Amino acid sequence: MTDYIPFKDTGYFSEFITDYLSEKEELRCLYHRFPTPSAFLAQLKEKQAHYSQEHRDILFQSLEKQYRMFAISEKTHTNIQFIKEKNTFTVTTGHQLSLFTGPLYFIYKIVSTIVCCQHLRRLYPDYHFVPVYWMATEDHDFEEINHLTFRGQKVVWLSDQKGMVGEFSTKELAPIAHLLEVTLGKGETASQLANLFKRAYIEHSSLADATRFLVNELFAPYGLVIIDGNDVALKELLVPYFKQELIENLAQKEVEKTLKYIKSINKSYPEQVHPREINIFYVKGNLRERIVKENGEYRVLNTNIKFSEEEIINELTQNPTYFSPNVILRPLYQEIILPNLAYIGGGGEIAYWLELKQMFQAYQVPFPMLMLRNSVLLLNDKQQKKLRKLQLSYQDIFLKNAILENEITRKFSEIPIDFSSQRAILEKQFQELYQLASQTDASFRGAVKAQEVKQLKGLDMLEKRLLKAQKKKYKEQLERVLSLRVELFPKESLQERVDNFSEYMIDTRGQLIDMLVKNLNPFDFRFVILSYESASSQGACIEYFV
Structure with a gap:
């Protein structure tokens, strides 16, 4: 069963993103085309005119090299072969190398990308559409990816390794593999998941290779193509753009103009990322530090490494893999090397992409369409039953705990806990007193005003006292309501931002990803509530795990 509520009504999405989804006129200049199915034809024609066969051939060769040591499905192999053809385009999502995929939205991003391509293939049968997952192997924020949460229990990978996370050794993960074997529990699907973790992280020496294997295994039937941007041949395509960035600081100039405009529309809109004068890291061995320009010299922060302008351009030309884009330039890198039409990401990602269009124009690179990934609340049949028994709507359960408690108390109470009518009567009486007061002195x-404030405040206090008394009366029901909400919104956050996919793979007997592919639609800009029959309710059932 699939139900929906508008993103705006969830309370978990910024005004900036909900305004984008409603195509607010003031935001129109921040994107090129809004991602409706019909807009893709014009987008692919534009990309076709800007993307050369040379780039296709280099991309194909790089992908073949990156996959050399991996067994892949026939669909993925076919999609890689399609890359060489001028009528092939990609839809891309990207994410950090989160441990065992991290929170659920990692899965949702990839599923949204796969389903988008399926829709486009049906709509435009003369073209091929390839779903791509961009691995953020050059990222260095290890604390964001070193954990997963299974049924409320947080499993953390502790490490002193430095540099790009894609190059981290997985030797330290054997104890976590053993811990997961116990934590996941018994049963066929749990055993398969524990074995998958071992095959990914124990049998592969780097985090990049482990993540490629894991994601490839999970999404093999859907033809997903995985790309690592930390690649010599691909980095060479970026050299002219990095030269421009080092000398002209284009990104900072253009993005700051956009940020100023965004704030002029609405001061509450967030500044998602801020550009630097130079938006490039220098990476070598365990080193990953920003490049800065001081007194005419280029320096690598927190090191003694420095270059003249001529020296840094030579270094870039001879060793392009020593240079890595930051969050501002990574989207540009992606669009240079891929025949890409759209980027699919979460609210925060779409917000920072909306800062970049003017920069793309300055670099003369087509700006992709921006699609908000599907967001999902998963409910098993037992939770659905509780929801109905407690007379809760989907809108109710998205309310924060304190607000929900008040609303449910009002719903359960046989006494109206709303003094609006009394307040209106009181205000009318004081209006008559104000008329009388107008005939005398100030x-x-x-005195009339002071008395009005006092009595309205007293009425508010009485309403709060009544609400508190009714909460005591319905304490047991309220505890059940809040207990269910804690199940569905761990840490007062969206389920997808905390829970790992393994919990739901076990509860759906390995059918989670297939269920998501069949039920999600990234062209439907609403929050999805997906109900399913849990494994404990199914009895005998055929195990399914990719």
């Missing part, structure tokens, strides 16, 4: 009017 001091009497002040």
Whole structure:
């Protein structure tokens, strides 16, 4: 069963993103085309005119090299072969190398990308559409990816390794493999998941290779293509753009103009990322530090490494893999090397992409369409039953705990806990007193005002006291309501931002990803509530695990 509520009604999405989804006119200049199915034809024609066969051939060769040591499905192999053809385009998502995929939205991003391509293939049968997952192997924020949460239990990988996370050794993960074997529990699907973790992280020496294997295994039937941007041949395509960035600081100039415009529309809109004068890291061995320009010299922060302009351009030309784009330039890198039409990401990602269009224009690179990934609340049949028994709507359970408690108390109470009518009567009485006061001096009017404030405040206090009394009366029901909400919104956050996919793979007997592919639609800009029959309710059932 699939139900929906508008993103705006969830309370978990920024005004900036909900305004984008409603195509607010003031935001129109921040994107090229809004991602409706019909807009893709014009987008692919534009990309076709800017993307050369040379780039296709280099991309194909790089992908073949990156996959050399991996067994892949026939669909993925076919999609890689399609890359060489001029009528092939990609839809891309990207994410950090989160441990065992990290929170659920990692899965949702990839599923949204796969389903988008399926829709486009049906709509435009003369073209091929390839779903791509961009591995953020050059990222260095290890604390964001070193954990997963299974049924409320957090499993953390502790490490002193430095540099790009894609190059981290997985030797330290054997104890976590053993811990997961116990934590996941018994049963066929749990055993398969524990074995998958071992095959990914124990049999592959780097985090990049482990993540490629894991994601490839999970999404093999859907033809997903995985790309690592930390590649010599691909980095060479970026050299002219990095030269421009080092000398002209284009990104900072253009993005700051956009940020100024965004704030002029609405001061509450967030500044998602801020550009640097130079938006490039220098990476070598365990080193990953920003490049800065001081007194005419280029320096690598926190090191003694420095270059003249001529020296840094030579270094870039001879060793392009020593240079890595930051969050501002990574989207540009992606669009240079891929025949890409759209980027699919979460609210925060779409918000920072909306800062970049002017920069793309300055670099003369087509700007992709921006699609908000599907967001999902998963409910098993037992939770659905509780929802109905407690007379809760989907809108109710998205309310924060304190607000929900008040609303449910009002719903359960046989006594109306709303003094609006009494407040209206009181205000009408004081309006008559104000008319009387207008015929005398200002001091009497002040006394009337003071009395009005006092009595309205007293009425508010009485309403709060009544609400508190009714909460005590319905304490047991409220505890059940809040207990269910804690199940569905761990840490007062969206389920997808905390829970790992393994919990739901076990509860759906390995059918989670297939279920998501069949039920999600990234062209439907609403929050999805997906109900399913849990494994404990199914009895005998055929095991399914990719």
